[in-house]
Amino acid sequence: MAYDIQTWIKVAAFSGGGMAMGFGAIGAAIGEGFTAAIANEAIGRNPKLSGDIFKSMLVGQAIAESASIFALVIAMMLLFTNFPQNAMTPFVLISAGLCMGLGAIGSGVGSGFPSGAACRGMERQPKMSGRLTTNMLIGSAVCQTPAIFALVVAFILLFTDFSMHPFSPTWAAILGAGISSGFGAIGSGLGGGLVAEASCNGISRQPETVTPVTNVMLLGQAVTQTTAIYALLVSFILMFKSFPSTDLLAPPMALLSAGICMGIGAIGPAIGEGFAGRSAVEWIARNQKHIADLTRLMLVGQAVAESTGIYSLVIALVLIFVV
């Protein structure tokens, strides 16, 4: 079979577009379904409030949807754009599709949690519905950040001209960059959602604890986002560092491996930190006297959970810079 670059670009664009939208549809659908399930439950208990609950269900679902709309945009671009005809382009297209598709999973599911909790809260405590909506919006917005990181990486991949760089090992750096930000976004989206869910639940149970609950929610969510930021950092290094040309197989594999290591390694710590943050926020709402103790314990616990994410970052940096 002759090596025909035009064919391979088409192959990569279509399979990348399919992966972007296929993976990208998973998260938002689950998150929105979760929101709708809880909204139904709440309306079933208190049908008089159906107007408010229905409205906040739709707003919450719209936010969760945004992650998969990012994926749709990237998929459309892959299908209909004319890309430069060089040997690097197929890798760029696959990587961008994979990055945005995987990156949308966590944010979609995560945004569903606070929206569902806000619907339940409105049924329990109709007076707090304004504040619940605010917290739902802030919490979901933080959940969307990893998907936005993935979108940024996908755009940079699509619009940067990599043809000046040596083919090997740049092809692996490009693939690694997409894999890192794509997988790295899954955990942070989910973890941030767990923390925001607890804050909406807490406000509806103990309306007077709004301020500490919101503060600790933001703190907890910020910690869950750190591993996505490590993944973004590794992606940027892989995209913008220039690597010396090589004929060997090992250097490109090291770069691909750095992306896999940081991307997959970011999932677990972020989810764990989300569990810790959720529990801390929940108990701060119930036990206001011990906010300091609970916040400290949450941060210590999250710091320990973060350690394996940092090991992954170290191994990824060693793979890029040392070996």
Place this chain on the structure above:
Amino acid sequence: MAIEGADIVKAAAFLGAGISMGLGAIGPGVGEGMAAAKACEAIGKNPKEAGLLTRTMLVGQAVSESTGIYSLVIALLLLFVV
């Protein structure tokens, strides 16, 4: 591009290091988060025992961290030793 045996072995070692540390980081992260979550719950219920609970949480997390450290060791061995 002539690929030699030693080159393939090295490439596989690099790839193995990344996969080892990447997958190995998932479990400890989730497990330690669960431990921290339960510790927060316990302090919320019984704040007097905060010291004891923090200590127990840290010991429990240290144990669940061990598999993450094994992954790190294997990754470093793959990178620098074998």
